[in-house]
Amino acid sequence: MSQKRKLRLGAFMRPVSIHTAAWRYPGAWADANFNFPRIKRLAQTLERGKFDAFFMADHLAVLNMPMNALKRSATVTSFEPMTLLAALAMATEHLGLIATGSTTFDAPYHVARRFASLDHISAGRAAWNIVTTSNPDAALNFGLEEHVEHDERYRRAREFYDVVTGLWDSWAEDAFIRNTETGEYFDPSRLHVLNHKGDHYSVRGPLNIARPIQGWPVIVQAGASEAGRQFAAEVAEVIFAGAGDLEGGRALYADIKGRMAKLGRNPDHLKILPGAFVVVGDSLEEAKEKRARLDNLVHYDSAIASLSIALGTDASKFDPDRPLPDIPESNASQSGRARAIALAQRENLTVRQLAQRLGGYAGPALLGTPAIIADQMEEWLTTNACDGFNIMFPYLPGGVDDFVERVVPELQRRGLFRKEYEGTTLRENLGLPRPENRFFA
DSSP states (O other): OTTSOOOEEEEEESSSOSSTTGGGSTTOOTTGGGOHHHHHHHHHHHHHTTOSEEEEOOOSSSOSSOHHHHTTOTTSSOOOHHHHHHHHHTTOSSOEEEEEEESSSSOHHHHHHHHHHHHHHTTSOEEEEEEOOOOHHHHHTTTOSSOOOHHHHHHHHHHHHHHHHHHHTSBOTTOOOOBTTTTBOSOGGGBOOOOEEOSSOEEOOOOSSOOOTTSSOEEEEOOOSHHHHHHHHHHOSEEEEOOOSHHHHHHHHHHHHHHHHHHTOOGGGOEEEEEEEEEEOSSHHHHHHHHHHHHTTSOHHHHHHHHHHHHTSOGGGSOTTSBOOOOOOOSSOHHHHHHHHHHHHHHTOBHHHHHHHHHHOOSOEEEEOHHHHHHHHHHHHHTTSOSEEEEEOSSTTHHHHHIIIIIHHHHHHTTSSOSSOSOSSHHHHHTOOOOOOSSOO
16 A cells, blocks of 8 residues: 555645635635635645645736626636735745746746745745736736737747746855854855846846755646647646547647656656545435536626637637537647537537636536545545546635545555655655756766
8 A cells, every 4th residue: 555656636726726616606705816814724634635736827917808897707806926926935835836826927047036035934834836828908007019929939938948947046055154254154165146147037036046856846738739748748747738638638648758758757756636526425426416516606697718728819709509610720728628519529519618618617527426526536646647636626715624524535545646745845745856057066
């Protein structure tokens, strides 16, 4: 039993549920998305359940959808992630803290400084979710009339990553001697000035923060397009994947781990965590009823707007009661478009049905009793479809409480999940190596 692979579990928070109607569910906290005491309580519950990390998604614009849909969204107001996670670091001791940082609308020095700070404040629990930002409305908030082209965003992201990690390596571990006798605070020979000049960025450095506790915060990535997969194989240590189903999970897992091996990276140094929407019930029927009740609370105006975002085109012009027409590629998220089209084709859905699914959540869903859910998770893990899951909760706080109080004990009983944290840092808990400083061996 001790040799059995263990699941890694993240909690995908925005900063709460991904489901559009989560705030409307009976007994749910309608204000949880912007109520710090409630978010703190959720984080502490996740830590009690030995979760690896609190994964906070972020938006750099109010969502690009019509006002009739937007007025139904609970995510129009949410905390800036680094501020929130720094506060949560003071309320937790082991839970990893993952924040989104855009490579398209931010500067490498800012990102390096923020995440190094969070890593020190949290004693080594920070992780950077590298995103290229697919929302075209975000461009309008940063002085751009048009969004940067998809593959160009990834080319910039690769250089951005090189700059950020280079800045994290500015100081040797023993640079700060703090010699009160001589008055020397640091050893200049243990400082490296980056002097980066590339195609997209010119950054002198050094970073004005000591090297992070973990060496580097854990590198997380979420894109599943061709460019996203290659980027992940080159640099990522955790992937938040949208696998679709078990077969798709196995294919994605084999593809990205195979790319890593060809690049000379150890495939064990990357944890692939598909998003999984989990609804717990006393029976499979009860769990399905909960999901149906939740999905029925999604208004069609909101549903069709979510479909438009996923497809990168205005879906309101389609006949709602006919199959999805051919959708050309756009500059929006390619993986999101592909998942929506695949779902429509796999289940022969009309536009209306597809919109209703996407208005809630259209990814892999694990429904049933704790034993049924554990069975499914075990199959994904043991057949190389994942290294764990990024759990999405249907509503708060009930969804988190159900998982921690009912599913986690079943996973622990089977030897599939930890009973205690393995270490003090996120890297230690995920089983990831601490990167060497490229400038100071």
